[in-house]
Amino acid sequence: MNTAGFIHSVETFGTVDGPGTRYVVFLQGCPLRCKFCHNRDTWNRAQGKKVTVRELLLEFNEYQEFYRRTGGGMTASGGEPLMQAGFVSELFHGVKNSGLNTALDTSGYASEREIDSLLEVTDLVLLGLKAVDSQEHKELTGVSNEKIMAFIRHLREVQKPVWLRYVLLPGINDDFNHADRLADFVRSFTNIERLELLGYHKLGAAKWELCGDEDPLKHISPPDQNQVELFRRRLNDLGIKKIY
Ligand code: SF4
Numbered sequence: 001m002n003t004a005g006f007i008h009s010v011e012t013f014g015t016v017d018g019p020g021t022r023y024v025v026f027l028q029g030c031p032l033r034c035k036f037c038h039n040r041d042t043w044n045r046a047q048g049k050k051v052t053v054r055e056l057l058l059e060f061n062e063y064q065e066f067y068r069r070t071g072g073g074m075t076a077s078g079g080e081p082l083m084q085a086g087f088v089s090e091l092f093h094g095v096k097n098s099g100l101n102t103a104l105d106t107s108g109y110a111s112e113r114e115i116d117s118l119l120e121v122t123d124l125v126l127l128g129l130k131a132v133d134s135q136e137h138k139e140l141t142g143v144s145n146e147k148i149m150a151f152i153r154h155l156r157e158v159q160k161p162v163w164l165r166y167v168l169l170p171g172i173n174d175d176f177n178h179a180d181r182l183a184d185f186v187r188s189f190t191n192i193e194r195l196e197l198l199g200y201h202k203l204g205a206a207k208w209e210l211c212g213d214e215d216p217l218k219h220i221s222p223p224d225q226n227q228v229e230l231f232r233r234r235l236n237d238l239g240i241k242k243i244y
Helices: 054-060 062-069 081-099 112-120 134-141 146-157 176-187 205-210 225-237
Strands: 003-012 022-027 049-052 075-079 102-108 122-127 162-168 190-197
Touching: 003 054, 003 081, 022 054, 022 081, 022 102, 049 054, 054 062, 054 081, 062 075, 075 081, 081 102, 081 225, 122 146, 146 176, 162 225, 176 190, 176 225
Parallel strands: 022 075, 075 102, 102 122, 122 162, 162 190
Antiparallel strands: 003 022, 003 049
């Protein structure tokens, strides 16, 4: 309980990161460098706030009954929570002792050996897949996706439920070729319970400037509803029905 971790912030009434209403912990530190990152200020772990498992669980417990009534619980997000797998694992142990739901919001960039004990106390993985193609993944995030694919295959082996998240970037990954490859990918994983299509947005653009960087996608506009709908319909036609 005295184990310490580095966090960016917490949200006490999150409604978009897993079932029900949730306590969302944004961990500080991330090994990826996504061009479309809307949490640019979470990359450097040393800039995080140091907190203990005990401190977070104390606050979580204040709202526990509310999370219980809505079928919610705790989500570890980031940044990349797998960079602090031991800390998150202890947190989730506390949540499971209360009988509530735990969700891991991750890019999947981790060695499977490091995270097995964390997965034992994780009910759901929200996996943000940046690209099916490894070269494209590298161009968008700075790293290839081999490690991530191994992680996803491991989730399939242990039949861990996954909600897959995919950010639509106009002119980059929103054509039918990308939809077809994504559909093939989703169909090959029986543990993927739903696909969440997220339109790229500009809400994090100011954070790039605050961190002294130029927004690498400043020339890209968010997709309009029609673009998202076309992509969704293509996936539907290819047999992917549970799209949110
Ligand atoms: S994995 Fe998430 S936090 Fe990390 S760079 Fe990508 S979008 Fe940002």
